Amino acid sequence: MSTQPRLWIPGPTHVRPEILQACARPTIGHRGSAMKSLVASIDQRLKPLFGTKQHVLVLTASGSAAWEAAIRCGVQERWAAVTHGAFSERWAATGKECGKQTSVLALEWGRGLDPAAVGRFVKAAGPVEAVAFVENETSTGAYSDVGAIARAVREAAPQALIFVDCVSTLAGAPFQFDEWGIDLALASSQKCLALPPGLAVVALSQRFLDRARSVTGRGYYLDLVRAQEDWSKQQTPATPAVNLFYALDEQLQAFERETLAARFARHRTMAEMVHRWSLERGFPSFVAEEHRSPTTACRSAGKLDTATFVKGLKARGHEISDGYGKLKGQTFRIGHLGDHKPEDLAELLRAADETLRAL
Numbered sequence: 001m002s003t004q005p006r007l008w009i010p011g012p013t014h015v016r017p018e019i020l021q022a023c024a025r026p027t028i029g030h031r032g033s034a035m036k037s038l039v040a041s042i043d044q045r046l047k048p049l050f051g052t053k054q055h056v057l058v059l060t061a062s063g064s065a066a067w068e069a070a071i072r073c074g075v076q077e078r079w080a081a082v083t084h085g086a087f088s089e090r091w092a093a094t095g096k097e098c099g100k101q102t103s104v105l106a107l108e109w110g111r112g113l114d115p116a117a118v119g120r121f122v123k124a125a126g127p128v129e130a131v132a133f134v135e136n137e138t139s140t141g142a143y144s145d146v147g148a149i150a151r152a153v154r155e156a157a158p159q160a161l162i163f164v165d166c167v168s169t170l171a172g173a174p175f176q177f178d179e180w181g182i183d184l185a186l187a188s189s190q191k192c193l194a195l196p197p198g199l200a201v202v203a204l205s206q207r208f209l210d211r212a213r214s215v216t217g218r219g220y221y222l223d224l225v226r227a228q229e230d231w232s233k234q235q236t237p238a239t240p241a242v243n244l245f246y247a248l249d250e251q252l253q254a255f256e257r258e259t260l261a262a263r264f265a266r267h268r269t270m271a272e273m274v275h276r277w278s279l280e281r282g283f284p285s286f287v288a289e290e291h292r293s294p295t296t297a298c299r300s301a302g303k304l305d306t307a308t309f310v311k312g313l314k315a316r317g318h319e320i321s322d323g324y325g326k327l328k329g330q331t332f333r334i335g336h337l338g339d340h341k342p343e344d345l346a347e348l349l350r351a352a353d354e355t356l357r358a359l
């Protein structure tokens with residue numbers, strides 16, 4: 001039906017027709033009982049995905065709005081952020097734009113996060129209300145150990161809230177919000193959740209909410225205290241993207257059928273397939289082996305003309321990404337996330353070989 005190439009960019013990713021059909025159900029009023037049931041169902045199913053028994057909610061906004069909400073609601077004056085790629089840098093910049101004092105540990109692009117180094121930075125930064133980092137830097141494919149980093153932050157600054165961006169990993173790799181002691185985690189709908197763009201999902205600790213109540217200037221639309229109070233009554237402060245909520249609920253039910261363990265194993269299998277294929281063709285991982293992402297491959301391109309490669313592959317029905325920002329031309333990225341299957345990936349890699357031969 002469609003002549004669109006299959007999306008293998010690291011978001012938005014391929015959306016199954018069944019999910020698009022879920023979006024096409026008749027829109028309902030958001031103050032009625034049907035909406036309350038929908039919110040209750042999402043609430044119950046989203047919690048295991050984050051690994052929490054505390055609070056989750058959905059924002060009708062992309063992940064960047066959840067970055068801003070975290071800062072506006074969790075930080076009155078001063079916070080710290082670790083940067084090692086385009087998205088973590090943008091989150092730090094968002095804090096500055098919101099008028100908060102922002103201490104930054106700026107690492108080279110492509111570095112994974114070393115828990116001990118993050119701990120030393122937090123200690124040296126002095127009193128901060130929160131520490132933020134990105135689990136999977138989508139611009140470089142650097143994946144870090146959230147549990148170990150959270151432990152290091154807690155030891156260095158027990159009072160600091162811990163914010164984690166799991167935008168390009170939630171539903172593609174295990175996340176243990178409660179066990180790791182995270183205070184806020186956020187993700188976007190268009191990544192491993194394999195939904196159309198337009199929603200952000202957020203998990204909040206009770207500690208975050210208690211702290212946020214005394215923070216002034218939280219605004220209205222992105223006030224997580226208000227959003228959580230409404231969510232606990234199966235409501236939202238403003239009109240939500242009802243049809244995307246249908247899709248989210250449908251997808252969360254599909255995850256239960258697949259099981260999360262199988263979903264995570266499928267992502268790992270695809271990561272290994274891309275890794276092997278790339279190594280055999282002379283494209284090493286841009287990040288060190290221990291930080292290689294389960295969802296987003298970023299490969300050093302060497303002498304490959306990445307623009308021509310990406311274009312040639314697109315003409316063969318598969319869309320991948322050039323390097324991000326300053327890595328354009330030096331790397332290429334394959335987002336093997338969401339609902340793609342290993343057999344789909346095998347097809348992509350065959351088409352990639354054909355494209356390479358034709359260069």
Ligand SMILES: Cc1ncc(COP(=O)(O)O)c(C=O)c1O
Nearest residue numbers: 062063064087136138167168188
């Ligand atoms: C790691 C990461 N964080 C945040 C964002 C921003 O999310 P959104 O585009 O949904 O606002 C992205 C987008 O690609 C991302 O990859």
